Amino acid sequence: MSRDHQYLILPGPVEVRKEILEAQSQWMIGHRSSAFADLYGRMHEKLQKAFFTENKVLMIGASGTGFWEGASRNCIRDDQKVLHLTGGAFSERWADISQANGKQVDTVQVEWGQAHTPELVAEALDNGPYDAIALVHNETSTGVTNPVKDIAAVVREQAPDTLIMVDSVSGFLGTEMRVDEWGLDLVLTSSQKAFALPPGMAFVAISERVLERAKQIEHRGYYFDFLSIAKSAAKNNTPSTPPVSLMYAADKQLDDILTEGIENRWARHIAMKEMTHEWATSRGFGLYANEAYRSNTVTTVDNREVGIDVNEMAKFMAGRGFAMDKGYGKIKGPTFRIPHMGDLQPAVLEEVFDGLDAFLGK
Numbered sequence: 001m002s003r004d005h006q007y008l009i010l011p012g013p014v015e016v017r018k019e020i021l022e023a024q025s026q027w028m029i030g031h032r033s034s035a036f037a038d039l040y041g042r043m044h045e046k047l048q049k050a051f052f053t054e055n056k057v058l059m060i061g062a063s064g065t066g067f068w069e070g071a072s073r074n075c076i077r078d079d080q081k082v083l084h085l086t087g088g089a090f091s092e093r094w095a096d097i098s099q100a101n102g103k104q105v106d107t108v109q110v111e112w113g114q115a116h117t118p119e120l121v122a123e124a125l126d127n128g129p130y131d132a133i134a135l136v137h138n139e140t141s142t143g144v145t146n147p148v149k150d151i152a153a154v155v156r157e158q159a160p161d162t163l164i165m166v167d168s169v170s171g172f173l174g175t176e177m178r179v180d181e182w183g184l185d186l187v188l189t190s191s192q193k194a195f196a197l198p199p200g201m202a203f204v205a206i207s208e209r210v211l212e213r214a215k216q217i218e219h220r221g222y223y224f225d226f227l228s229i230a231k232s233a234a235k236n237n238t239p240s241t242p243p244v245s246l247m248y249a250a251d252k253q254l255d256d257i258l259t260e261g262i263e264n265r266w267a268r269h270i271a272m273k274e275m276t277h278e279w280a281t282s283r284g285f286g287l288y289a290n291e292a293y294r295s296n297t298v299t300t301v302d303n304r305e306v307g308i309d310v311n312e313m314a315k316f317m318a319g320r321g322f323a324m325d326k327g328y329g330k331i332k333g334p335t336f337r338i339p340h341m342g343d344l345q346p347a348v349l350e351e352v353f354d355g356l357d358a359f360l361g362k
């Protein structure tokens, strides 16, 4: 097979379609022009559909980590606490970020591969009050999807003043997530995961309660100050220079996603997850994540039984034109991940399995 590039089978950055890459090559515009305000306004309307919200969606030139920091700084008062649900590389890092910003952090740690349940959260809330609870929708390191809807319901009921902050970096546009219906105050994401854009942009949907909270916090920092970003956003603008080329790409990608249909997109991800489970288990591999909470966008394959050399596997697959994941952090090797997110189609996933079978000598 001949490919003109390495096709990314990585859980971020993901493969980006040529048409989307090409959308970036339009002529530059100044970001104080009416053409830019049009672009911003169009994108905002489509982003609200994508988040299933009527709340404001802020966008910025940064990776998702930027809005992690923004969330911690704008939503947690210095004399109050935040509850971080941790159990994987990303949820743990967000807790570190709150700590690095001087916030008082409590955590509910679950074992890697396990999910946070509403029961665990209900119990932990007794140690409050908490200004905010921070959780990761789809833990990309372990392939676990947390039951965000049910957790949010418990928080709303038991601690109605606690802001619900969700990282949906690898869930957004790949698996069900409804901001308004689920009552989420803040949901952040970035461009290079299931959104299937080049890296470099972050997005956050925020409720009025988030803005009210931010007003009570003196030191919100500068670049990720929600009040300043929201003030510019009201004029379809940004406080500092935005990534215009990437916004062209995002504008087109949102059109294409709405044409596919968001729910159809979720269904395509579920179908690819099922294909991946079927392939992995029929080849003797385990599935790392707890059965009830396996992700629709990425499968963490448990390699302990079969024990392939993930470096050799990646080398072999590179020869077939695929850049493969080798696992993340402390579970790299004993596990590796097969992402099935973004604009990936089942037919390409089949080619990946054919390649892996050839490597296994099947």
Ligand SMILES: *Cc1c(COP(=O)(O)O)cnc(C)c1O
Pocket: 012, 063, 064, 065, 066, 090, 136, 138, 139, 140, 167, 168, 169, 170, 190, 191, 193
């Ligand atoms: C990739 C990822 C992040 C980090 O996002 P960046 O855009 O790389 O800063 C955060 N959370 C989750 C769940 C991720 O998968």
